[in-house]
Amino acid sequence: MWALRNSGCLCAAWSWGRSRLARGTAGGRQTDQNPEWQLEEQKLLPQKKVTMELLDHLERLALVDFRNWEGVERLEKAIQFADQLHEVNTEGIEPMDSVLEDRCLYLREDNITEGNCTKELLQNASQTADEYFESPPDSLQKAAFCKLRCSFFAGENLVTGNIPLPKLEEHESFLQDSN
């Protein structure tokens, strides 16, 4: 008869998920009722991970915004969850990019097999001009304008220091909350 014993192995990951049932969602700063989880939290979150500078930096890199405090909470929880990885001893272990690492990567012949589909491709863009995708008119126009067609513009740096992300009404308020 097959008697399956209860393995303790998944407790760490599991209690994390389960204990969230007991946690409030808004703010996420209240003390947890679950003693087992408190220990985990102390272990995993010795200090606050996410600074306002970091949030700003991430928004610029990702070109999406956190929108509200819950978005920031979501990131903090994702980091907490990921921190469990540090319990694993990976000394001398090589990182694994792909399960096919021991096989030769296939390269096809450098022949043109399809093409002449400019019209079809442009149909899915909401704004075009002649045979080009059209970006909003600004100083970076040339670089973005020619995204597909004109690789010789690649020399122009698309990344500038100051990306004018649309400001959020909530942005101000969660800045204050965190101070």
Next chain:
Amino acid sequence: MLRAALREVSTALKEGRVSPTELCQRCLSLIKTTKFLNAYITVTEDTALRQAEESEKRYRRGQSLGDLDGIPVAVKDNFSTAGIETTCASNMLKGYIPPYNATVVQKLLDQGAVLIGKTNLDEFAMGSGSTDGIFGPVRNPWSYSRQYKEKCGQNSRLENEDSSWLIAGGSSGGSAAAVSSFTCFAALGSDTGGSTRNPAAHCGVVGLKPTYGLVSRHGLIPLVNSMDVPGILTRCVDDAATVLGVLAGHDPKDSTTVQDPFNPFELPSVIDVSKFCIGIPKEYHIPGLSSETLAVWSKAADLFENAGARVIEVSLPHTCYSIVCYHVLCTAEVASNMARFDGLEYGHRSNIDKSTESMYAATRREGFNDVVRGRILSGNYFLLKQNYEKYFIKAQKVRRLIANDFVNVFNSGVDVLLTPTTLRDAVPYVEFIKEDNRTRSAQDDIFTQAANMSGLPAVSIPTALSEKGLPIGLQFVGHAFQELQLLTVAKWFEKQAKFPILQLQEMLDHADALSHQKISLFS
């Protein structure tokens, strides 16, 4: 006829007992009756009927293209389909019409299959419930089954309907619900962390995730390139083998498909399991596993043992870190993959056009839901210069340990692993949405994502009904590229399990009642 397996209906088509057009019309009409399941995003009625007509001509000429000729199939809405809107259930791609077919879609069409529609999913396939897409949640057909209604003892079911219906699982919930509710004979899903097997288990159908590298991803809108695999949903194991035979093989357009020749196979009709060694990974017995699923799993192990198979307990020691590792690698690849959606070349484009960057940012703000944005942001965090080693490389190292666990177990003589697919049977929608998407995925992918991390083939087989009358699925995991062996064991098990057929009459009555009341749930 609609309840038949693909093989059976294929025979009926060949013998002329039913025509492709008739079959197509019946499926289309059932799709209309079951519209409230929300399994389909797009129903391709006109092209389907045209394809069926073509198929009919071929049959009349005696030139059928094979087992799939004239068979209605559905495709998850994250596979590109030429001329047919492909949305990924996201505002970002609403209205997007791909100029080409995904290789797997093309292969189905080349075999004469009739594409009946595009199925619902979680936005960009990120989720485990099929609840997080812009077209609304998929309803599990079993919510309306006689089996569930009887067990729940609801007499006043119509009143309670809106609170008691169950999630279909995800993210390929639309495909699973479509196959389960008899509106098509096979469907394509995608499987990154369990997205084919999870809904298959909840909807009582077979869900196969082939070995990474066996089936082309060209045209599958990518989530996690190193783990994504097209999945196959069917009503029985033989059908899954048939569809795999059509889809598998090297594709010059996907350099991650292997070049080894693939020989389509038919599964043996008489199977001797005594020559197989079945491994039971002890780490898969965890506190959250429901007692009934545990009982079904134990019973399945007994079944193999009693039939003379060698059944041994094995250890995959890094199992507990697998879901954490998956979480890091998944978000990191998502962050990189989602960078392509900028509003310029295709998809949604915001009206804000102060500058290119503000247009990018506004487009992405309007186009992605919270789940997608959350994964992009955490992925970017793990990929920051100061975090790259600490999280991303660390996760890649843990991934090797997880993959090695499987290698060690298989090297020790185990042929196939037997595990649960999900922790428990499907939960009502109202329960499911009480927790956020990431927590849900961490729980629901717990048994499935390790096969993606290690690239191994895995299949979920509907096994038994729970106390509530809902499907419980078990998962078999095999050696890489050994689908024949995996599905042979699965077929033997399927035969023993005798999983009951979904009793739909209740659902159709429900649909009738709704249409009489002129209620349109999803308009």
